[in-house]
Amino acid sequence: MICYIGLGSNLGDRLENIRRAVDLLKASPGVGILRLSAVYETAPWDTDTKQPDYLNLVAEVETTIDPLGLLGLLGEIERALGRKRLEPKGPRTIDLDILYCGSQIVKRAGLTIPHPGARARFFVLKPLADLVPDFVDPQTQKTVARMLGGIGDQGRWRKFCEKIV
Template sequence: MNVVLSLGSNLGRRFQTLQGAIDTLFDAPGLSFVAASPVYETDPVGGPAGQRPFLNAIVVAETTLQPRALLERAQSVENAFGRERKERWGPRTLDIDLITVGGTISDDPDLTLPHPLAHERAFVLVPWSEVDPAGVLPGQGQVADLLTDLDQSGVRLREDLKLQRPD
């Protein structure tokens, strides 16, 4: 199955955390790296005022894991990088969201697929469109089409940062 993951960080060594998360996610069987988007610096969406900007990227992969197992792996990697869940949309060392997992549709409150807010988030759709121009968000449409209605002013390309394939 094809999977799209959104990675973000606005605490600590943001870029090193994103790269470390990629290396750690793919350090076990069941998940194969396909591509990583360019890195974008983005204004925080929601949450408390005064947060530091995020670094965001999209990772496309292939997986043999079931969605629940993939979520558990993502949360384990978040925890390994010091993720604390204190307040919704608050600052965080690492956030890994499952955007799509194949064509899986899930209404489970712990794992809603596709991600229920992805179609509203330029910090997801802009990098996704870079790494997968033909990308489709199930139930919403082509990523490129979804971008036409979004304000992209808070999403800035960081040409000085490039994520590497996992070791």
């Protein structure tokens, strides 16, 4: 199954945090990274907390792990990289989110796919559009490019780097 995972960091060495998360994903049994988007630097979004800017990218992965197992793996990687969930929408060393798993729609306690905020967040849609602009959201039937065009840039952003390797 092809899944798209959002990665973000705004504490410490942000790029190194993302690199380490990608390395841990690569080393995980049942997960293969197919492609990575460019890395974007974006202002914090939808928060009243003063915090540093984020680096964000999207990874296209092929996995044999079911979505709940993938969520568990992402949580393990976050913890291994020092993620502490102190406040909602607060700063973090690393944040890993399942955005899409093929055309699956999942609604379970602790897991919703497509990610509930993916369709409205520039920092998700911009890097996702690098990879799959014609991907169709299974709930709205809109392409990534169309969703991105409908939200605007939501503040300050820039392409930070094309590749993390």
